[in-house]
Amino acid sequence: MTDQTPHRQTEANVVLRQIGKPLERSxxxxxxxGRTRYAGDYTMPSMLHGRVLRSELASARLKHLDASAARNLPGVLCVLTADELPDRLAATDIPGQTGQKRASTDRQILVREFIRHHGEPLALIAAETPAIAEKAHDLIEYEIEPLPGVYDIDSALGPDAPIVTEPDNIVGQHKIRKGNVDKGFAEADHIIENTFKTQFIEHAFLEPEVGLAWVDENGVINIRMSTQVIEHFRFIADALGVPHNKVRILGAMVGGGFGGKEDITVELYLALLAQATRRPVRLAYTREDSFLGHGKRHPFVISHKTGVTKQGKITALEVNIRADSGAYVFLSPYVLLYSAVAAPGPYRIDNVKIDSAAIATNNMYTSAFRGFGAAQACVAYEAQMDEIAKAIGIDRFELRRRNFMRTGDKTATGQTVESAIWSDECMTRALEALGEETKAEEPVKIGRGVATYQQSYGRITWLHDTAEAWVGIEIDGTVIVRSGVTDIGGGQVSALSQIAAESLGVGLEDVIIYHSDSAVTPLAGTTTATRALYMTGNAVHKASSILRGRMIDFAANELDVQPDEVDLANGQAFVVDDPSNFISLTDLAARGASEGLQRSELAMFRAPFTDPIDKETGQGPVFPDFTYGCHAVEVSVDTETGEVTVLKSVGAHDIGQAINPQAVEGQIEGGALMGQGYALSEELIYQEGKLVSPSFSEYLIPTSMDMPEIKTIILESRSGLGPFGAKGIGEPSFTPVAPAIANAVADAIGTRVFELPITPEKVVKVLSQSQTNGDLEQKLNKTPLLED
Amino acid sequence: MSLEKAIPVKINGVPHELLARANETLLDCLRQHGQFEVKNGCEKGDCGACAVQIEGEAVDSCLTLTWTVEGRSITTLEGLNDTNKPHPLIAAFMEQGAVQCGYCTPGIIVAAEEMLRETLNPTDDDIALALSGNLCRCTGYTKIFAAIRQAATVLREGGGND
Incomplete structure (x- = not known):
């Protein structure tokens, strides 16, 4: 592998030929x-079918389990329980790439004695047909004894609370200290305090978790599956007790992820069943399995206390954040770190005190979900901005302008943001795009709201993130890229084609990408944390730039000119001042091959590496960089029924440089509707830890009938750390949507629902409360008059 | 377990026999037959990923028992695209960027094609209604609507395969 800076610093082309174009995705x-094969579309001869038996209770003791009837059923190859497994655990940490010791957050693979959440797996089955597997599932006899559980974070911190996670149910805590909040509050003319709550929600990707595993002639366990993270192969190997090179994970195009396919899902069960039966095994989750089988978005309780001057300058901010991490740790400590760093929003505040904690319960475990704690933080800080504006009688957009961080400013953790901060311009553009206000008649009221944000892209910098990519030119001049990246629908793979095509002067159709195979494609890290384009895009850009330099040197020799006179475009190397003097890439590659020219390159891109931030103050760099933008909405609220309708939804984001503007629009539009579901309709209901809404008829994601007029505005500061100055948009497109809607509803009805989702019931309730309060106020105001 | 029966059907114009037990769904049988473009999303009729047309009418194949479609004509996404020229809907989905993860796409195109046979001047309300049984989690539906409007225009102007 070559590890060097690109041979030649001449950027691909003065005029970009592929980048920034709304090209049809590869x-x-x-x-x-319908020709794309997803992980569930692969079959093998003699393939078995897997099934998972799950606990029906959330907190219980498994007294006994008898699988003999199931095992005796003809066509059943194996039933695995904890008794058949070695005494090993499964990692729930994020996959490390650097040999860092992982956090001690492991979970049991199958229940040995204690059941900690509804749906926790008790047994695994492999059978000749899905129907036999289902019958075997029903034949397993077991007895579970209910145990006292803990189902909300306040109870979990109580003195006699059952302990879900040792020693005290607190699974992650973070502090940020900046300036002196006491001094800041003393300088304030007003102090505004509010508490905001968010709910459990579900990723609801359309493709349930699925995979196919087989053991090959070398004893390697191969797993073809739907995942955001092929690099879990190491955790699978550790859980099985085999060397890392004996587990291979192959991806496929993923039918949606959103963070829900970031942790281990089916791969461990597949590996165990394939190892036990020595036959290929397919495991496809039902939709109910999917609801029960992967982590959810953390519900948060966030309290803000803000000091502000009469002029609207924020002088101090104190934030307390608590989140339900459920029964296992998974990514909760990281999610809570994100929320703490995000808590002040895109605002410059000199005196800050933030505390965040994740608390264990017997609810379903919570983990990664688009926005990753920063989204919940935004729900609170943007609602608080509107509440401050209302309390002190200042325009809510002007209040934001007076406090926005500007380019060159530092975050609350003291990290200087190196890229552009265009919050103000994004807000102005988004508001403009709302256009004329829609007219409505009683009892319907119209409201408008915005939310701005600061959302990181790239992983936490002390995780030392890297990505590798291989780029090669075939003898006929066509291009091959190998990247471990997984494509979860955002166009991650297609963007790499565009980058390689730009650097090497070919068309998109001349590039083929092999992706997401842990044994064959260079490891690129995870498709999470809005890092795929930033990290893998830079790796491909680096490899193809090195290759470009080498091809140009070779072409210059062939054309008898100096290398800096040569450019690559349209499948040719040509002299810039005399394009008639050229050689086709096909001829160049063939001649290079016969001369022994290396026509391939493996490159590694490294994100900035830092040490962890100070534990007591939270001071230090946390992320490579941030995206800034604004979402603005207009809603109508029927004040009789409480029904909220989103009429217009506008996302304006500075994404640095759009690699493919059409794909960027797609992210913003998708984020707009997902955020709308978060704001208005989506909620997983747990009763004593038991999920009572495990289907799409009970869990309501937005449909075509709910689609508002969506507008997207792409601003390009070209200041990001990604290829060609790109920032990230996957998570940022979602983060500000729900708070913008909440603010619009509050604007429409003059009072606020402090807890998502904003259902008709809650709207009617706050309206009747404000009516009562209003009547009371009126009475009190009138009383002196009557006495006169 | 009940016995398997051979159910004669036409799949995308070609006669076949689907082997099915009484309780087997058309979704499972079509996928066993190799029609992997018919997707399994929920098996409850909530998401529309498995939509196919039976005699031209879009239905959820997960809610359809194979024994009930004896002698019928079944069209999947593959059947809408059986010539060298892509169906205007498929071309429009590609051009408009209406495809992200792509898992909902086959069912949505199947539902949209039925609507476009009813009207080539669909309003947004027509489109919303036609797709109301199909969930998409990636796109926010915006580019899907744009693609369907584009396909309607192409078909109105006499484009397409026929």
Missing amino acids: DAEGKAT
């Missing part, structure tokens, strides 16, 4: 014709 045709 994966579009396969998907639109």
Whole structure:
């Protein structure tokens, strides 16, 4: 592997030929014709079918389990329980790439004695047909004894609370200290305090978790599956007790992820069943399995206390954040770190005190979900901005302008943001795009709201993130890229084609990408944390730039000119001042091959590496960089029924440089509707830890009938750390949507629902309360008059 | 377990026999037959990923028992695209960027194609209604609507395969 800076610093082209164009994505045709094979579409001869038996209670003791009837059923190859497994655990930490010791957050693979959440797996089955597996599932006899559980974070911190996670149910805590909040509050003219709550929600990707595993002639366990993270192969190997090179994970185009396919899902069960039966095994989750089988978005309780001057300058901010981490740790400590760093929003505040904690309960475990704690933080800080504006009688947009961080400012953890901060311009553009206000008649009221944000892209910098990519030119001049990246629908793979095509002067159709195979494609890290384009894009850009330099040197020799006179475009190397003097890439590659020119390159891109921040003050760099932007909405609220309708939804984001503007629009539009579901309709209901809404008829994601007019505005500061100055948009497109809607509803009805989702019931309730209060106020105001 | 029966059907114009037990769904049988473009999303009729047309009418194949479609004509996404020229809907989905993860796409195109046979001047309300049984979690539906409007225009102007 070459590890060097690009040979030649001449950027691909003065005029970009591929980047920034709304090109048809390389994966579009396969998907639109139905020819793309997803992980669930692969079969093998003599393939078995897997099934998982799950606990029906959330907190219980498994007294006994008898699988003999199931095992005796003809066509059942194996039933695995904890008794058949070695005494090992499964990692729930994020996959490390650097040999760092992982956090001690492991979970049991199958229940040995104590059941900690509804749906926790008790047994695994492999059978000749899905129907036999289902029958075997029903034949397993077991007895569970209910145990006292803990189902809310306040109870979990109580003196006699059952302990879900040792020693005290607190699984992650973070502090940020900046300036002196006492001094800041003393300088304030007003102090505004509010508490905001968010709910459990579900990723609801359309493709349930699925995979196919087989053991090959070398004893390697191969797993073809739907995942955001092929690099869990190491955790699978550790859980099985085999060397890392004996587990291979192959991806496929993923039918949606959003963070829900970031942790281990089916791969461990597949590996165990394939190892036990020595036959290929397919395991496809039902939708109910999917609801029960992966972590959810953390519900948060966030309290803000803000000091502000009469002029609207924020002088101090104190934030307390608590989140339900459920029965296992998973990514909760990281999610809570994100929320703490995000808590002040995109605002410059000199005196800050933030505390965040994740608390264990017997609810379903919570983990990664688009926005990753920073989204919940935004729900609170943007609602608080509107509440401050209302309390002190200042325009809410002007209040934001007076406090926005500006380019060159530092975050609350003291990290200087190196890229552009265009919050103000994004807000102005988003508001403009709302256009004329929609007219409505009683009892319907119209309201408008915005939310701005600061959302990181790239992983936490002390995780030392890296990505590798291989780029090669075939003898006929076509290009091959190998990257471990997984494509979860955002166009991650297609963007790499565009980058390689730009650097090497070919068309998108001349590039083929092999992706997401832990044994064959260079490891690129995870498709999470809005890092795929930033990290893998930079790796491909680096490899193809090195290759470009080498091809240009070779071409210059062939054309008898100096290398800096040569450019690559349209499948040719040509002299810039005399384009008639050229050589086709095909001829160049063939001649290079016969001369022994290396026509491939493996490159590694490294994000900035830092040490962890100070534990007591939270001071230090946390992320590579941040995206800034604004979402603005207009809603109508029927004040009789409480029904909220989103009429207009506008996302304006500075994404640095759009690699493919059409794909960027797609992210913003998708984020707009997902955020709308978060704001208005989506909620997983747990009763004593038991999920009572495990289907799409009970858990309501937005449909085509709920789609508002969505507008997207792409600003390009070209200041990001990604290829060609790109920032990230996957998570940022979602983060500000729900708070913008909440603010619009509050604007419409003059009072606020402090707890998501904003259902008709809650709207009617706060309206009747404010009516009562209003009547009371009126009475009190009138009383002196009557006495006169 | 009940016995398997051979159910004669036409799949995308070609006669086949689907082997099915009484309780087997058309979704499972079509996928066993190799029609992997028919997707399994929920098996409850909530998401529309498994939509196919039976005699031209879009239905959820997960809610359809195979024994009930004896002698019928079944069209999947593959059947809408059986010539060298892509169906205007498929071309429009590609051009408009209406495809992200792509898992909902086959069912949505199948539902949209039925609507476009009813009207080539669909309003947004027509489109919303036609797709109301199909969930998409990636796109926010915006580019899907744009693609369907584009396909309607192409078909109105006499484009397409026929």
